[in-house]
Amino acid sequence: MAKQLYTRTNMIWTAIVLSIFAVLTLLMQTGMINSYYESTLFTICVNIILAVSLNLIVGICGQFSLGHAGFMAIGAYVAGIVTRYIPTYGGLFIGILLGFVISAIAAIIVSVPTLRLRGDYLAIATLGFSEIIRICIQNMKITNGAAGLTGIPQLTTWPILFLAVVISIIICTNFVRSVPGRAAIAINDDEIAAEAMGINTTKYKVIAFVIGAILASLAGSLFANYFYVLNPNQFTFNKSIDILVIVVFGGMGSMSASVLAAIVLGILNMYLQQFTDIRMIIYGATLILMMIFRPQGILGTWEFSVDRLLNKMKRKKEAV
């Protein structure tokens, strides 16, 4: 195992990840990233987790889900409620795990009947489901109803969030390059052929859906414990669309594209805050232009790969 873990590719990836972390931490400590930029950075990180996990469902497995905000809401409220009682890192950990369990159960309940549906029907069914979750939250006592949950301890620190982002990306890419992941891609390509090749299509759709839901719940938990106020209106249909926009803007089926799109749209949003009146117009126009001139997204299905980069450099050296 050690041999497979310490490959050159993995070492380079570790170096890249650690240097990104070091640079951002340094910038935060020297004050180059002030608290305003910091909240943008945290939003981007949460959005990266949401986007890669939705990409797993929509881009890889081809199941058009509009219910991602629902799973995020579950994670946010569960962790929020738990940490209000146990305001420690242990509490956050318990809250995240409990969120996983509840969102996984909810995902199984919703996916087993609805994943037999296709395309638009599935989108409407998942949309309905996420609205049900929101309405439940709005009417429950423990969630403090429509008034929202306040006083959640701010436990999501930068290292925790960064680690969660890295783990989410690793889980999604590991899934894609494995037997279950290939099965999911095959279902997206041609469901009849996939079934004829011995793939239990419902099973793999449910697996992709549940993994996506668990990661969305993780994003929600971390979100709740950074912004310390929760309100059911944060998890409407619009939130699901926001996440979907990131996935489509980047390129369906590519994890690097989702990460890039979350960063680009996050920064764009931050700069547009100054122009409150025309903010949504510019944002919308950007999306329309994108869809006209590059409908496959920024990167399409292209995936960043250290292996490929190394091979290219090697070939160049040989050519010289």
Next chain:
Amino acid sequence: MEPILEVSNLSKNFGGLAAVSNINMTINKGELVGLIGPNGAGKTTFFNLLTGVYEPSEGLIELTIDGKKKQIGGLKPYKITSLGLARTFQNIRLFKSMTVLENVKLAMHKNAGYGVASALLRTPKFYNAERWIEEKACEYLQEVGLYRKRFEKATNLPYGEQRRLEIARALATDPVILFLDEPAAGMNPQETDELTKLIYHLRDKYNLTVVLIEHDMSLVMTLCERIFVLNYGQMIASGTPEEIKNNEFVIKAYLGEEI
């Protein structure tokens, strides 16, 4: 000769249309069987019934594996495939976003031997299984002569090679019976010739029973040991190629009759 697949009184109705009606057929182990008939005779419907795409309206399909009989009519396609029936498609259905190699790897799904947890955590089991899958998939590609093109996108292959890739992919599911739906469609005579040799070779190497639908009569007559003829959903004749060539019902179905 021991029977491997027995079909009795198999029918499929679409509303008032009997696409396949009352078919009885026994296929023996190791045989090369051809299924012919004019367009719209119900050949592909019959294939779809055997491979689980459609549920039979009536009748039984019994598969014998290791001396045990099992009724497979109406099972889900993925279950039938895991029991050892593999197929190709008349209108090629390769996975278009995948490379040649990935298409074959995908079909080796049932013997992969690791679950989602191993995949996400990358346990040693995952690496061993992936290495085995890679080697085995390359072996299947060598059989059909596509090894050197393994990193190309499946849909970029020429037509004849896409058909061969479909055969490799079906082979990778580790079948006992291989169903080929018009494997020679769109091939030139030389390619058809190579295909004939390939089918013989694969049958002998992997102990397969092969059932094929084909319109290319020269291929059917040289390759198949027994032929079944369908017309309007009914079986009108069965026998050796010689018998079929001289059967009056078959001649009538294909050429019509003098008035």
